[in-house]
Amino acid sequence: MKLMLDENTEVELQIEAHKVKNLTIRVLLDGTVKITAPISMPQERIFEFVQSKKNWIVKQQQLQKNRREHAALKNAKGPRIQLLGKTYHAVFKPGAKEGFELNQDDMILTAKDETRIQLVFEKQAKLMLEELLNQKRGKLDLIMDDYRLNHPEIAIKKMKGKWGSCTPAQAKIVMNLMLIHLPVKCIEYVLIHEYMHMICPNHSKRFYELIENVMPDYRRYMKMLKEE
Ligand SMILES: [Zn+2]
Numbered sequence: 001m002k003l004m005l006d007e008n009t010e011v012e013l014q015i016e017a018h019k020v021k022n023l024t025i026r027v028l029l030d031g032t033v034k035i036t037a038p039i040s041m042p043q044e045r046i047f048e049f050v051q052s053k054k055n056w057i058v059k060q061q062q063l064q065k066n067r068r069e070h071a072a073l074k075n076a077k078g079p080r081i082q083l084l085g086k087t088y089h090a091v092f093k094p095g096a097k098e099g100f101e102l103n104q105d106d107m108i109l110t111a112k113d114e115t116r117i118q119l120v121f122e123k124q125a126k127l128m129l130e131e132l133l134n135q136k137r138g139k140l141d142l143i144m145d146d147y148r149l150n151h152p153e154i155a156i157k158k159m160k161g162k163w164g165s166c167t168p169a170q171a172k173i174v175m176n177l178m179l180i181h182l183p184v185k186c187i188e189y190v191l192i193h194e195y196m197h198m199i200c201p202n203h204s205k206r207f208y209e210l211i212e213n214v215m216p217d218y219r220r221y222m223k224m225l226k227e228e
Contacts, residue, residue, distance in 0.1 A: 003033075003047060005054045011061075015046060023049055027060035029068060081107055081121070084128075085183030092117050100124040125180040126156050129187070133175065136188050140195040140214070149198050163225060164190045166197035173198075182228065189221035 003013045012032045017039045023046065026034045037046050050057070078090035088107035093099075098120050099110035109117040133154055141151045150171040159165075159176045166173050173194040179187045192214050200207040211218050 003050060005051060005057065009054065009058065011050070011057060013050065015043075017041075025050070025053060025057075027057060027064055029064050031061045031064055033057055078117075082181040083107065083125075084132075084180065085186075090117070090121075098123075122158075122177065125177055129156055129175065129177065129180050132184065132187060133191060136191055137195075140192065143195070143214070144198060147199055152195065152198055164194040166194040166201075168198050168201055171198065182225070183221075186221045186224050189215060189218050189225065192218070193222075 001013050001015075002010055004010050012030075014028075014032050014034045016034070016036050018036050020036060020038050023038065023041065024036045028034055033050060035046055035050065078092055081088050081090045083102075087105070088102065089105055091106050091108045092114050093108050093110045094112065095110040096112055097110065098112075098116065099108075100120060100123075101108040101110070107121075109120045111117050111120050133156075137151075137154065144151055152166070152171040152173045154173045154175060156175050156177050158178065159174065163176045163179055164174060173191075175187075175190065175194070179190060189211075192211055196207055196210040196214075199210055208218075215221075
């Protein structure tokens with residue numbers, strides 16, 4: 001039922017009669033005022049009580065409204081997204097200038113509309129992967145020097161069904177852009193794997209020995225990749 005607290009303030013009232021001694025009052029999340037009253041208490045008395053609590057009710061309703069808005073904002077957050085093995089909550093932020101920002105567990109993607117955020121993410125993913133591969137390739141290039149092989153060119157592409165590929169004759173390695181979702185060690189394993197194909201094109205015992213020389217615990221990461 002509705003109750004006017006004053007000329008401007010109307011509240012939704014929910015009254016339950018129980019075998020209780022005292023009247024209790026609560027403001028629910030949707031702003032409804034819930035009263036639990038002794039069975040014998042006349043409705044008039046209940047209304048009087050609610051009227052006397054007007055200021056408190058208005059304050060509680062505001063608090064509940066804040067709570068609802070906070071919850072709505074949380075639900076408005078996009079899907080979970082993995083970046084270098086850490087989980088973030090993708091958050092779309094409307095803005096003229098495209099941008100990417102990490103804030104604790106949030107990945108804030110700024111774009112003029114929501115259809116662009118995948119592109120914003122992929123652009124950033126490519127930059128991050130490039131930087132990581134540049135960091136990790138140094139010691140592998142030294143191994144190429146030992147074998148008098150060219151330093152391979154590394155390209156990053158979106159690929160289906162494989163994490164990386166190597167064409168030794170062209171000294172070319174392609175790394176899957178989607179690797180950005182995985183932990184750094186897994187990405188490093190794929191890079192080493194493709195580099196070692198420059199020396200040994202098949203998946204022979206020797207090939208894996210070459211990998212093991214660079215990354216003794218490579219089996220762990222190879223296994224993690226297979227589970228992806
Ligand atoms: Zn291979």
